[in-house]
Amino acid sequence: MATRTEAVNTAAIVRQSLQGRRFSLGGVAFEAGLLLMLLVSLAILVTLLADIITGALPVFRDRGLDFVTSGITLDSATAGVWTALLGSVGISVIVAIVAFPLGLGAAVYLEEYAPDNAFTRFIQTNIRNLAGVPSIVYGLLGLAVFVRMVDLIGLGGSDSTGGRNIIAAGITLAVLVLPIVIITASEALRAVPDTIREAGLGVGATRWEVVRHHVLPSAAPGVLTGTVLALARAFGETAPLLVIGVATGFFSAGSAGVFDRLTGTYTALPVVVLSWSRQADPAFKENLAPAAILVLLVVLFAANTAAVILRNKYDRKW
């Protein structure tokens, strides 16, 4: 039991310590250090964008949209990204055609049909592993399998191309982004409340009917958002294309027909950035490459914005 004197002493101690200083140098330094890390990242981003924009500005100022609509030439005054854009867009279309149905189908199986057993878990683990495989390994897969496959079924283009075309590239990149499509589509499906499924099954619909008429429409925005993001990812990929055999030098499709363009040599926007960065001619290195990067970033930005708009517009609160 506390005595009178002890009580006074404790009170005195407490009173004294409470009048202390509030400022903690260590605490402030710690917080400042952390903020500094974030600000360094900001500085890096700003430097990068400034570097690119200052390099690219002269090109657009002097030539405007002509840069976007011209083909690849050896002359820095006339070279443009049109051919590369076509190639990238063509690849993206094929990626969409291959990855979307496969990815959505796999997600539907995993979320709507698959029993909770070891095999299902194995598939999911496998997909997570595939998501972490380096992109260049997919390029090797493409070189070993898809290039030959495309050639064998007669879509290989000329003898010198041997299957190293947009089709093979599209399939390869589709396989690369497939895990992303599956994972995002799965999340979108999972977000649909079970009550919707139960209601459908309750009136005697088959599982497929429930999925088709109720679940998929609800999950559609999320699935589309995921697909758009996956396409954006594929649009910026370079390494796999290098391995498969994209044209890094100068070439022109000339007046070739659509089929020849699809099955023949091609190039893509990120690849053009690569090859122009390595040119000795400073105009390519310092102006045209940044200009191509700017086009690339604008496309990616547009895609990401579209995805965000999609998500926000259709984001239902259950």
Place this chain on the structure above:
Amino acid sequence: MKRVFLAAAGVSIAISVAIVASLAGNAISFFTEVDKASLLDVGWFPRRSRFDLLTPIAGTLVMAGIAMLVAAPLGLGAAVYLSEYAKPRVRRLLKPVLEILAGIPSVVLGFFALLWIGPNIVVELLNSPKPATILTAAIGVGILVTPLVASVSEDALRAVPQSLREASYGLGAKKSTTVRSVVVPAAISGIMASLILGLSRAIGETMVTFMAAGAVGGALRTWDPLDSGTTLTAAIASVATGSDQVAGDALAFDGVFALGITLFFITLVLNWASDRFVRRVRERY
């Protein structure tokens, strides 16, 4: 319809099998056909039939190590600040910085590394004779990986229950003590996962090294970051883009697959390890 979807899911397994089979097939050809002596020849010069595997491996280790030295403090620092200190308005302003960085394709960072980091940092600040070195690429890869480290770490930090922070404050800890001694240790599994994921991403990264590390057509084995060098990934890309001889030169072609399968297994192990750490986080709370 179930079978249709099952088939779609099965494709993912087929892809894994195809990757391993195609890599292994050609890699085995390589190892059986290559002149074993050349494997110990210092230097990776595939067109001269010199296949010192240690060269690209050394390059990968040095590059990825330095990249993590960049990404870990930047990413973790940003994550801790955003999670524990940033007021909502500040957060809304600064978090997109990381999200934008995350969306920048690697070829753009390769360009930035070669044409800005090289001349302005490596040459200017460190007095290196040439801009394209392993260090240049490593800094670029570090920047590339930072958003990944930041985002996974931040998730881990935010998952720490508020009650732990309250307990710490209740004991008379100031904020920095609480963050350092309670929150970060509580989130350590997720933070470890983020670092391992970052390392795996750095090891698997191609374009930055290909463009900025300096090796053209081959490289000498080196552990010096200020040398030019090559990595597992860049070596594959170099052979692929060198000339049209890839298909013809069977050994170089197969050698590329040997590199590929090495790469595949390294990243597989790292991703598995990271997954284990993430699962530990889920168990804890």
Place this chain on the structure above:
Amino acid sequence: MGNQVAEAPRLAGSDATDVASVPMTVTVSDRSEPVADNPAIFEVDRLNVHYGDFHAVKDVSLGIRKNEITALIGPSGCGKSTVLRCFNRMNDLIEIARVSGSIQYHGVDLYGPEVDPVQVRRHIGMVFQKPNPFPKSIYDNVAFGPKIAGFEGSMDDLVEEALTKAALWDEVKDKLEGSAYALSGGQQQRLCIARAIATSPDVVLMDEPASALDPIATLRIEDLMQGLKEDYSIVIVTHNMQQAARVSDRTAFFTVDMEQTGQRTGVLVEFDETSKIFTNPGEKRTEDYITGRFG
């Protein structure tokens, strides 16, 4: 100053059946003569707490005495926890919280400009509703507070003393390096008590410390509190009236007052020795609450 534990609250001679409306003024009943050894540690005068525009607590005045257990009781949402958290400035952690009025702690204005909340919390320990040990070993949990306060003596002895006072030592003395999460809920809460008293506070605040525990663990905590009273002053928030009646020396009854604006603001209705509150309360609202007519 004994433990006059009242039986299940039964009012002598109360046969009032209608709940007449009571005026909204706050009545602080006359405090009985302070026991010679029990000076006031906290003097609360017209305490008000706002969360942004929400008036959470209005005009609370009371005194907390040394080496007593003071219980804050009342229906949920009446601001008891808010008041409790004012004593160790935990409300500072909430951005929109505003405290007005005064709390004197050993004669020092707790919210004075020169007072460092970190120092305040070294003298005032807190135990929370749900046990929240750190994901560290049992030893490190208890040692955490003293370590950051710069304790330089024998930590082993300090840890043992704290665990002993929390009635946990015998159960964990062989597994001090083990994870705190391996303990049962009741053991974890006693660990949290040990952790709180390891810094030698003079006050321990407890926010519904047993509400997440089973009845047996609850009784152990209540027994513990009787022992702790010798060294510490305890303020406990509880929604369990019987617990308050069993355990505390003084009780403060809070309730919700809907002001003209319609906000659920907490007010102090009555504050007195526990025996009086539970056998012969001065306020109608108190009587209604403890007899179960509302709340």
